[in-house]
Amino acid sequence: MFQYILSRLLYTFPIAIGVSLIVFALVHLAPGDPLSAVMGEVDQTMIAEMRASFGYDKPLPLQYMTWLGSVASGELGYSLRSGQAVLEILLSAAANTIALGVLASLLGFSVGIAAGMFAGYRNGTWLDKVVSASAIAGVSMPHYWLAIVLVIVFSVEWGLLPAVGAGSASSMFSWESFQHMILPTIALSAIPCAIVARTTRACVMEILSMEFVEALRARGLSESRITLHVTRNALPTVLAVMGLQFANLLGGSILVETVFAWPGTGSVLNQAIFDRDIPVLQGTILLLAMFFVVTNLVIDILQTWADPRVSRH
Amino acid sequence: MSQASSAPLVEVDDLCVRFVGPDATVSAVNGVSFALAPGEVLGILGESGSGKSVTLRALMRLLPHRKTRMDGRITIAGHDILRLDAQALARVRGPVVAMVFQEPMTALDPVFTIGQQIAEAIRTHESIDGVAARRRALELLELVQIPSAARRLDAYPHQLSGGLRQRAMIAIALACRPSVLLADEPTTALDATVQIQILLLLRTLQRELGMAMIFVTHDLGVAAEVSHRVAVMYAGRFVETGHVNDVVKRPSHPYTQGLLGSTVHGVAKGTKLSTIPGAPPNLARLPEGCSFAPRCGYAQQACRVAVPAQVEEGGTSGVPHLTRCVRVQASSAACGTTVPTTA
Incomplete structure (x- = not known):
């Protein structure tokens, strides 16, 4: 097992290099000149000077190598707009996004698994149909629309919860911060919840139709014990789906964060795109990509643990 | 068992099993009666769909209860099977009557080791600790003649060959020393050479442990090999x-x-x-x-x-x-x- 984890860790290096290359290329292939966007209509010689000072006049491969070198040493550069260190911007934004992502995962996964197990066990009953229909609604519903509806109902109409921002409390674990997180959490959890519910339901139904469940019953096992076996068998598949959804949530949602004015990576990314703020843009996308790589690595490792049939070589 | 050897261990009286569906009612078993003495082997012979597997499952009430209607009377070691509540039924499954399934690959839980599955079956019915259960599991694997049994205890079903898997399933069925063993075409899914080994193993175990056995098969040769009595269904x-x-x-x-x-046996080529x-x-x-x-x-x-x-x-x-x-x-x-x- 240890060897397997080590080899999987080694594999992530080429993936990370590839990701960084794509991130760099995407940002530089986008039309528009960062400096003219920031500085507006100014003297061309001044722009050329600035370009030289940021290194944007060098050939792209060289720029990439320089950037990669500084990234490797933890130096992500400074924002073209605010002059703030990119790392600093990212750390506070990522903390906000991760907080929401973890809460939305906890809510979405627990409700999704419970509903999916329930529907899978009561396959064909009206309860199953209600769960399945809600899951389809959850997947098809745009989450920013749900976000707006939540704001209208809970903040505007009933005035129960704050609509925007993260609050002014210094700690993220305060009641005020939590209140600000409730609505975004619900909006973000809808899609993962629906997807996990559908996967769990399909998985449980498939497992229940397998002969080994009958064989377990023939051994005199109690129904709760059999449910344990069913859960254990559904785990690898559901785990894989949850991993992807979790990685998605960690990436933050530009739309939902914009609706709630949540200071997370989605908002940072959105602003950086409008500002052509290349250092911030590159840093953010790289961070999100690395979230995906790491989450996938963790999921892979968890899956080999959960499913003995997955090869460890 | 407290039964005298002459009294029947299994008594089935006018068993009827019907599957009720939205479109049709399928009469799978239509009035089957038989009795089985302790240590006796009954072979049920028939084509697919003749109701032989359904009869076997009815004896343990393994059929999906929502869709199944069962009539008649089944008595195994004094238990009125069709009238037991869920808990009493669970206590009968394993120590009184156990089953060996046709396809060992699908009838074993793929994500638990053989040892875990045997130990779980034992601990469901007997209050012994994990160490003792594991020791019993090892003895059972040796009983069904699995080579290097200690190593196989920690193997997952997919890591074993078909023959070893079927031996492991027999070990699970024997875990709580049942008085009646039900075998549902236990050799059909196996290679021809392995079939004979499993058949001989079952016959040996049946004699050594003095179990009654009901052996379902579509192969007359197999039925003749192990059974005292044959029923054609x-x-x-x-x-x-x-x-x-x-x-x-x-x-x-x-x-x-x-x-x-x-x-196809004993027929001249060309005829x-x-x-x-x-x-x-x-x-x-x-x-x-x-x-x-x-x-x-x-x-x-x-x-x-x-x-x-x-x-x-x-x-x-x-x-x-x-x-x-x-x-x-x-x-x-x-x-x-x-x-x-x-x-």
């Missing part, structure tokens, strides 16, 4: 039962004769193999009278009126030879050497 009824020698050497029912005739014409009846719409009549070369008017009663014609070592066929009444001496089948 067709469309949910026992059409012929008797001592192995009687049924194999002097089959009375035209269906049994047809089954004996449709074999056409004989088969039973037609197909088994639709269990949702069984014909009146004898279910085999539509395919039977000897069918007469009387066959289509009512289900023929069981007629006794001799027997061997105390086992009566019973047949449900109108012809048997007419000529009880008929030895059925002519097989009413066409190529």
Whole structure:
């Protein structure tokens, strides 16, 4: 097992290099000149000077190598707009996004698994149909629309919860911060919840139709014990789906964060795109990509643990 | 068991199993009765869809209860199976009656090791600790002659060959020392050479442990090898039962004769193999009278009126030879050497 984890860790290096290359290329292939966007209509010689000072006049491969070198040493550069260190911007934004992502995962996964197990066990009953229909609604519903509806109902109409921002409390674990997180959490959890519910339901139904469940019953096992076996068998598949959804949530949602004015990576990314703020843009996308790589690595490792049939070589 | 050896261990009386669906009701078992003494082996022989596996599952009430209607009476070691509540039923499954399934790959939980599954079965019924359960699991793997058993204890089902998997499943079935072992075509999914090994193992274990066994198969040779008594099943009824020698050497029912005739063994090369014409009846719409009549070369008017009663014609070592066929009444001496089948 240890060897397997080590080899999987080694594999992530080429993936990370590839990701960084794509991130760099995407940002530089986008039309528009960062400096003219920031500085507006100014003297061309001044722009050329600035370009030289940021290194944007060098050939792209060289720029990439320089950037990669500084990234490797933890130096992500400074924002073209605010002059703030990119790392600093990212750390506070990522903390906000991760907080929401973890809460939305906890809510979405627990409700999704419970509903999916329930529907899978009561396959064909009206309860199953209600769960399945809600899951389809959850997947098809745009989450920013749900976000707006939540704001209208809970903040505007009933005035129960704050609509925007993260609050002014210094700690993220305060009641005020939590209140600000409730609505975004619900909006973000809808899609993962629906997807996990559908996967769990399909998985449980498939497992229940397998002969080994009958064989377990023939051994005199109690129904709760059999449910344990069913859960254990559904785990690898559901785990894989949850991993992807979790990685998605960690990436933050530009739309939902914009609706709630949540200071997370989605908002940072959105602003950086409008500002052509290349250092911030590159840093953010790289961070999100690395979230995906790491989450996938963790999921892979968890899956080999959960499913003995997955090869460890 | 407290039973005297003469009292039956299993008694099935007029068992009927119907599957109720939205479109049709399928009558899978239609009045099966038999008794089994401790240590006795009954072979149930029949084609797919004849109701033999359903009969076996009914004995443990493993059929999906929402869709299944069961009538009649099943008594195993004094337990009235059809009237037990869920907990009492769970206590019977394992220590009193256990089952070996046809396909060991699908009947074992893929994400638990063999050792875990055996230990779990033991600890469900006996209050012993994990270490003792594991030791018992090892003994069981040795009992079913799995080589390097200690290593196989921590193997997952997919890491074993088909034969070893079936041995592991037999070990699980024997975990709580059942009085009755139900075997549902335990050799069908295996390679021919492995089939014989598993068959011999089951026969040895049955004798050593003194278990009663019901062995379901579609292979007459297999049934003859392990059984004291054979029941031939067709469309949910026992059409012929008797001592192995009687049924194999002097089959009375035209269906049994047809089954004996449709074999690829001992037939000269080039001769056409004989088969039973037609197909088994639709269990949702069984014909009146004898279910085999539509395919039977000897069918007469009387066959289509009512289900023929069981007629006794001799027997061997105390086992009566019973047949449900109108012809048997007419000529009880008929030895059925002519097989009413066409190529």
